[in-house]
Each structure stands twice: as C-alpha cells, then as structure tokens.
Amino acid sequence: MKHRFIYTSLTRISDLQEKGFTLKALPKKQWKTGDYVICKILDAGSNTLSLELPNGRMRGVMGGESIVGALGERFATLEATGTWKKVEDDLEMDVLTGAGLLGKMTSKSVFIPNMMKVAYVAHAFRGAERLTMDTFVEPLNEMRFTTPTVLFVGTSMSAGKTTSGRIVTNLFKLAGLKVVGAKLTGAGRYKDILAFKDVGADAVVDFVDVGLPSSIYPREKYKKKLKQLMSRIESHKADVAVIEIGASPLEPYNGDIAINTIRKQIKCIILSASDPYAVYGLMKAFNITPDIVTGISTNTLAGRKMVEELCAVKALNLIDPTTTNELKRIVSSKTGFSL
Numbered sequence: 001m002k003h004r005f006i007y008t009s010l011t012r013i014s015d016l017q018e019k020g021f022t023l024k025a026l027p028k029k030q031w032k033t034g035d036y037v038i039c040k041i042l043d044a045g046s047n048t049l050s051l052e053l054p055n056g057r058m059r060g061v062m063g064g065e066s067i068v069g070a071l072g073e074r075f076a077t078l079e080a081t082g083t084w085k086k087v088e089d090d091l092e093m094d095v096l097t098g099a100g101l102l103g104k105m106t107s108k109s110v111f112i113p114n115m116m117k118v119a120y121v122a123h124a125f126r127g128a129e130r131l132t133m134d135t136f137v138e139p140l141n142e143m144r145f146t147t148p149t150v151l152f153v154g155t156s157m158s159a160g161k162t163t164s165g166r167i168v169t170n171l172f173k174l175a176g177l178k179v180v181g182a183k184l185t186g187a188g189r190y191k192d193i194l195a196f197k198d199v200g201a202d203a204v205v206d207f208v209d210v211g212l213p214s215s216i217y218p219r220e221k222y223k224k225k226l227k228q229l230m231s232r233i234e235s236h237k238a239d240v241a242v243i244e245i246g247a248s249p250l251e252p253y254n255g256d257i258a259i260n261t262i263r264k265q266i267k268c269i270i271l272s273a274s275d276p277y278a279v280y281g282l283m284k285a286f287n288i289t290p291d292i293v294t295g296i297s298t299n300t301l302a303g304r305k306m307v308e309e310l311c312a313v314k315a316l317n318l319i320d321p322t323t324t325n326e327l328k329r330i331v332s333s334k335t336g337f338s339l
Contacts, residue, residue, distance in 0.1 A: 002229075003039060006061065008191040008215050010070040012054035014136040016124060021131055023122035028087060029232075034133040034211055035071045039093060039102060039118035040064070046113030052098040052238060054189045066121065069100025070133055072213030074187045075252050077156050080108040080115060083216075091120035099188040101213050129252025133211040133283035137228070145230040147180070147241040148335055153255075153288075154245070160295035161244050162192050164270050167318050168198050169242050170223070173200035175339050180238035181207060184229065184258040185215040186246020196242060204237045206227065215246070215253045222254045226227045226261055240335065243267075250285060259286060268334035270318075273297040276306040281313060291334055294318045 007017045012146030016036065023038060031037075039065055040233040048059040051067065063069075071084040074096040082096045086104040095116040105115055124131040138270065151169055163216065165181065172179045181196025183206040192203040207215050210228040233241055241339045243254045269288055275278045279293055293315045297303045304315035314330065315325040328339040 004066070006011060006051055006059065006065055006067040007054055007057065008067055008069045008098075009052040009054050010100040010133070010188050010208060011036065011068055012213075013209060014131070014191060014228045016068060016131065019055070021124040021126055024125045025120075025122045026130075028091070031084060033071055033073070033084070034069060034213055035072060035216065036101060036124040036126065036131045036133065038066055038068055039122045040066045040121055040139050041116060041118050042092065043114075045116040045118040048113055049116055049171065050142060051095070051096060051100065054190075058098065061116065063083065067118065068093070069095070069102045070188075070213040071103065072096070072101045072188070073103060073216040074101055074214055077251060078109060078158055079112050081106045085255065087120070093118050095190055097187050098319055099190060099213075101188055104226050116146065133208070133213065137209070137211040139335070140228060140231050141234065142227055142248060143231040143234040145265060146263060147234055147265060148267050148329065149240055149241045149262055150270065150271065150335065151245050151259070151262070152244045153259070153268045153282070153290075154272040154295065155282050156274050157161045159274050160272035162195050162248075164272055164294050165242050165244050167327070168193050168270065168331060169196050169201050170199040171339050172240055172242070173257045173339070175337060177337060178202050178207065178237070179240055179241040179242055180233055180236045181242045181244075182229070182233050183244045183246055184226065185253040186244075187214040187253075188212070193317075201242065202238060205232045205236075206217050206244070215256065215258075216282065217230075218224070219254060219257060223257060223261075224255075226258060230261065250282070256286065259288070264277065267313055267336070268292075268331055270294060273307070276303060276310050279307055279311050279313070289313060291330055292316050292318075
C-alpha cells in the first residue's frame with residue numbers, strides 16, 4: 001500500500017489509490033465541483049480532528065501530510081459553511097468535513113474546534129484527463145423507483161435521523177426483510193450510511209456514488225444525479241428502502257427535490273426534531289405530516305406533550321426501548337410489513 005497521500009472517504013468510489021495518478025496544477029478559474037485535488041496540510045486544527053478513510057475508519061493527522069479530497073460546498077446550520085468558490089489567491093482551503101470535502105470556510109460555530117487548513121497543490125490527472133468524482137461513476141440504465149420507503153427527515157443536522165434509521169433498519173432485518181439504506185442529500189460522510197450497514201442493511205447507497213461531494217449542486221443537474229441514485233437504489237430489488245434526507249429540507253441541499261421525487265413511494269415518515277416548533281414549521285413548509293416525531297424534542301415528557309398538542313402527531317423517543325412496541329405497531333400499519 002502506498003502512503004504518499006491520505007485518501008479521504010470521498011475517494012471511495014475511485015481507484016486512485018490502486019492505480020495512481022499524476023499531479024497537474026490548474027488555475028482556479030478551471031476548478032469545478034467534484035474535482036479530485038491534492039492538498040498539503042498546513043494546520044491540523046484541533047487535536048480532536050481526524051479524517052475519514054475510504055473504508056469509513058477515522059485517521060489522525062500530522063502537519064505536513066498531504067491529502068486527496070474533492071472540491072465542494074457545505075452549508076451546515078450548526079457547524080460550518082464553506083465553498084471552493086471562495087478560495088483566494090493564496091489557494092488555502094479548509095477541510096469542511098472529515099470525508100475530504102475541500103473549500104474555503106466562510107463561517108463557523110464557536111462551539112466546534114478550529115478546522116483543518118490545507119494548501120492546494122494540484123489536481124489529479126491520468127494523461128490529459130482530469131480525474132473527478134464523475135470519472136468513476138459507473139453508468140446504469142435508468143429504472144423507475146418503486147421500492148416502498150420509510151423516510152427519515154430532520155429539522156436540522158444532528159437531530160437524530162441516522163440513529164432513528166438504524167433502529168428501524170434493525171427491526172426490518174429482524175423481520176427477515178431485504179433492506180437498502182440510502183442518503184439522498186447532505187455533505188459527504190461515509191459513516192451515516194455505514195450505520196445502516198452495521199445493523200444489517202443488505203446494501204447502502206448515497207449521493208457520493210453518483211459523483212457528488214455534497215448535494216449542494218445546481219438544481220437541474222442535481223435532478224439528473226438523483227435519477228441515477230434512485231436507479232441504484234431500485235437495482236437492489238429490496239423489500240423496503242430506509243432513506244435519509246441529510247440536514248433539513250429547508251437548507252440548500254436540494255432536500256425538497258429529493259422528497260418530491262420519492263413522495264409516491266413513501267409509506268412512513270419519521271421526523272427527528274430539535275424542538276416542537278421546528279416540527280410545525282417543517283410540516284407547513286413541505287406539506288408533510290410525519291407518522292412519528294422523535295429526536296431531541298422527545299427527550300422529555302414536556303417535549304413530547306408539546307409536539308403532540310401543537311402538531312397532532314405521535315411523539316416517541318426511539319432510543320428508549322419502552323417505545324419499541326409502539327414503533328413496531330406504527331411502522332407495520334403504514335408499510336404493511338409485519339414487525
């Protein structure tokens with residue numbers, strides 16, 4: 001194994017590590033979202049920061065090492081925002097996610113550590129071909145999406161969507177069903193869909209598989225990518241799809257497009273909410289009524305009572321095992337699968 005570079009998890013769809021590449025510096029005016037680039041670490045940031053590898057493991061870093069990541073954009077409400085489009089003449093960037101999403105930080109929460117700083121070195125090339133995430137996307141015949149779906153959506157990032165998805169995936173597997181787990185929007189991290197795999201999902205798919213470092217992408221182009229992604233999900237011929245919309249549909253990750261694309265196949269909606277008022281706002285903004293509200297807003301009796309009175313929907317703290325029977329009852333009645 002070659003150790004010249006740290007390959008981040010956004011390279012997991014590529015063969016960069018196995019087959020190698022050459023380096024060629026390009027002027028910023030030629031850069032594009034999804035380009036694979038090599039950067040040298042200038043400042044490792046907090047000693048708690050690490051990079052996500054193609055297998056999903058985390059790796060600590062030292063100043064002076066070089067990484068392979070992808071140019072992209074992030075607009076997280078609770079952590080940080082940034083884009084490669086704001087990179088200045090010094091060509092310095094930040095590692096916007098541990099997956100190797102690279103761009104210039106434009107804002108950061110005071111509650112997260114300093115981000116890892118890097119300097120652009122070059123783009124990855126083979127011969128005259130610039131290597132991008134799209135280079136390694138395998139073509140697939142378009143398929144109509146028909147898989148029954150349980151949708152996991154949140155009022156913000158870190159609201160508990162992935163945790164809820166793991167719990168429901170596990171219930172489906174215990175019932176002997178074939179499950180595909182997917183994430184349609186967000187900023188690229190492998191850990192989210194791996195969480196579904198860890199509890200038995202037969203296959204996992206996300207927007208990285210169709211060449212996107214994050215789903216912040218021009219809307220019409222994202223629609224085309226989403227068709228590829230839904231075909232990949234459908235190709236697994238699963239009994240049920242457990243699908244997560246990363247961040248919240250109100251953020252610029254194209255979550256509204258994703259929801260409308262799969263709306264006809266949605267059998268059950270589980271909403272992870274940071275507070276009861278956010279539940280009400282999301283219901284009104286997207287004309288959806290969740291079958292279950294969970295997450296931070298349901299941690300206490302007071303929160304659950306407010307959700308149910310304000311929004312007239314069932315509130316369950318899914319990480320509390322005493323709610324499992326009620327969860328099974330609701331999901332079974334909505335999907336038709338006996339849990």
